[in-house]
Amino acid sequence: MAADARPGYRAALRHPAAVRLWVAATASVVGDYVGQGALLILAFDRSGGRILGPAGLFAVTALPALLSGGLAGGWLDQIPRRTALVTLHTIGAGLIVLPLFDDGLAIVFVAAALLGAVRAATVAVRAGALAEGVPTELRGPTLALMNVSEQVSQVIGYLAGATIAVTIGAGPSLVGDAISFGIAALIVASIPFPAPTPRARRPPPTAGLRAIFQHPVLRLLAPLVWVTAAVGALPEVLAAPATASDPGWTPLVLAAGPAGTALTMLVVGRLSSVTRPSLQLIHFIWLGIALGLAALAPNAPTLALANIAVGSGVAWIIGPQVTFVQVAPAERMAQISGTMLAIGIAGEGLGSLLLATIADRTSFDRAYWWGGILVFVAAVIGWIIKERTPETRELDGLPVSDPAAWTAQRPRPR
Numbered sequence: 001m002a003a004d005a006r007p008g009y010r011a012a013l014r015h016p017a018a019v020r021l022w023v024a025a026t027a028s029v030v031g032d033y034v035g036q037g038a039l040l041i042l043a044f045d046r047s048g049g050r051i052l053g054p055a056g057l058f059a060v061t062a063l064p065a066l067l068s069g070g071l072a073g074g075w076l077d078q079i080p081r082r083t084a085l086v087t088l089h090t091i092g093a094g095l096i097v098l099p100l101f102d103d104g105l106a107i108v109f110v111a112a113a114l115l116g117a118v119r120a121a122t123v124a125v126r127a128g129a130l131a132e133g134v135p136t137e138l139r140g141p142t143l144a145l146m147n148v149s150e151q152v153s154q155v156i157g158y159l160a161g162a163t164i165a166v167t168i169g170a171g172p173s174l175v176g177d178a179i180s181f182g183i184a185a186l187i188v189a190s191i192p193f194p195a196p197t198p199r200a201r202r203p204p205p206t207a208g209l210r211a212i213f214q215h216p217v218l219r220l221l222a223p224l225v226w227v228t229a230a231v232g233a234l235p236e237v238l239a240a241p242a243t244a245s246d247p248g249w250t251p252l253v254l255a256a257g258p259a260g261t262a263l264t265m266l267v268v269g270r271l272s273s274v275t276r277p278s279l280q281l282i283h284f285i286w287l288g289i290a291l292g293l294a295a296l297a298p299n300a301p302t303l304a305l306a307n308i309a310v311g312s313g314v315a316w317i318i319g320p321q322v323t324f325v326q327v328a329p330a331e332r333m334a335q336i337s338g339t340m341l342a343i344g345i346a347g348e349g350l351g352s353l354l355l356a357t358i359a360d361r362t363s364f365d366r367a368y369w370w371g372g373i374l375v376f377v378a379a380v381i382g383w384i385i386k387e388r389t390p391e392t393r394e395l396d397g398l399p400v401s402d403p404a405a406w407t408a409q410r411p412r413p414r
Helices: 009-014 014-044 050-058 060-070 081-095 106-133 136-167 171-189 206-213 217-232 245-268 277-295 302-326 332-360 364-389 391-396 403-409
Strands: none
Touching: 009 014, 009 136, 009 364, 014 081, 014 106, 014 171, 014 245, 050 106, 050 302, 050 332, 060 106, 060 332, 081 106, 081 171, 081 364, 106 136, 106 332, 106 391, 136 171, 136 245, 136 403, 206 217, 206 332, 217 302, 217 332, 217 364, 245 302, 277 302, 277 364, 302 332, 332 364, 364 391
16 A cells, blocks of 8 residues: 555554654653753853853863764663663753852853763664664654654744743753653653664774765765754854844744744655755755845844744755664664764854854854855765765665665675
8 A cells, every 4th residue: 555655654653662752852852942042041141141152052062972972872872772761861851950050151061061962872872762663664754753843842942941041040941951851761761662682792983983984875965964063053043142132032033943944844854855865955055045044134033034944944954864764774873873963063063153253253144144155165065976976876766765775775884
């Protein structure tokens, strides 16, 4: 039957492991962004109203995320998925409330850095749980649901967290995030994972990075994901300074980018063409155009609309995410996904810091302009590489629903 040949969202929601992974991830990320919205306001206030405050919040997560998601990914693959996820959620609940015990800026950065490590490890382990507990044909729809939920959670979380922080203080937002960690841990504890399989000898810390750059398609996508991460946080980093004269718009401008990403991912997340490199690059180019539109925004309402367009451009990464889940071996998924996440977080931190410095010394529209230029340069280089790579040209006409075709292209793990 046609419905069985290409399962969609309904089939994923009927699968016991898939639906609980999705619900647990949603509960966790809603709280994450309530807390993140509060931390961004705290960083802006405690830094004396400088753009480098919220930018620094993204920057300090880069190294911890690299260590936990990338270099420690091989170790994470040795732990049963349920145990690892419950432990990580419990640790996160304790870390998010650290800024309540001190009124300085340093403790905000410490909490953000440690939470970055926990979140990178959580996403890596969750990818492994998805690969081991969910059938191949349901991984794409389940991953799309998780991505849409994450973006919607950003909208809700940033609106709620920033609004609460601006009006009555950050404390309630941070406590709410801690509660969401606990709820996610309880849900994960009930997931019916298959019995753990014996693990091979733990690979070296660089195995995930090596696996990515040995595969011609992933080698093309990884740098483009890095560029996306470098510019993708601009709507959040610049929200408070861009609306300093009209702070009532801050939560809406902050949430506009994730809203655009959520709506776009909901549309493209289940398309069979989502992993075609040509369409991914066209979508990536739209991100550069949207950044240019944001640079031209004359006021807060039009900036909110432009940020929705930026978010819709960021949504192109659903294609690389599905590609990675399909291509990477399940038993190495945490290390490979953790490495890819670490690449993204490092790009987000470094890019946000660099572009915030430009905005601090000139104006916020200049930061958007330079972000758009970076995307266009990366898109041109990526297109040239794609045209010269036989595997990507073949993939443009390869049905993603054929797991055997993917397996035939997958390099043997060493």
